[in-house]
Amino acid sequence: MGHRLSKIYTRTGDQGTTGLGDGTRVPKTHGRIEAYGAVDEANSAIGMTLAVQGLPDDVVTLLTEIQHDLFDLGGELAVPGYRAIEQPKIDALEQALDRLNENLPMLKEFILPGGGPAAAACHLARTITRRAEREVWRLMDSESVAHEVPQYLNRLSDLLFVVARVLARHENGQEVLWKRSR
Numbered sequence: 001m002g003h004r005l006s007k008i009y010t011r012t013g014d015q016g017t018t019g020l021g022d023g024t025r026v027p028k029t030h031g032r033i034e035a036y037g038a039v040d041e042a043n044s045a046i047g048m049t050l051a052v053q054g055l056p057d058d059v060v061t062l063l064t065e066i067q068h069d070l071f072d073l074g075g076e077l078a079v080p081g082y083r084a085i086e087q088p089k090i091d092a093l094e095q096a097l098d099r100l101n102e103n104l105p106m107l108k109e110f111i112l113p114g115g116g117p118a119a120a121a122c123h124l125a126r127t128i129t130r131r132a133e134r135e136v137w138r139l140m141d142s143e144s145v146a147h148e149v150p151q152y153l154n155r156l157s158d159l160l161f162v163v164a165r166v167l168a169r170h171e172n173g174q175e176v177l178w179k180r181s182r
Helices: 031-050 057-078 087-101 117-140 148-170
Strands: 017-019 025-027
Touching (some): 031 057, 057 087, 087 148
């Protein structure tokens, strides 16, 4: 992960290509670009969740650590052969998931995204993370990507669902259950 940018625009992408971390130039529509772009969007959506004032400290700590992980994961996607996400990161997501989910009521129906500003932002982050996972799987059809990358994104989307439920309660919001036959 080489140099820092001192100049934000370079004009090198004006012809529809961009550089991977290893110096290779690829079309901006390349699967790696789509995958790490979706990861970047998920990270930004988590940032929107964190921008809501008054979140529980443990949620802020957890989501901030996840943002760092997503930068690492994006780096792994941007540099073919580079590894940053390994099993302990996935284990940490599962432990957080179990801890946060144990005090939530059991669900019998789907939840409509919402519940308060932070919960709604977290649901958006969850859906973007699901798309990022799909983009990684699509990339894996043609290129080598460590299996921990889509696993991490899969667990993260599950965790963001649970965090959204926690935040709905924190914000005194209501979880609106999907009504099958309305």
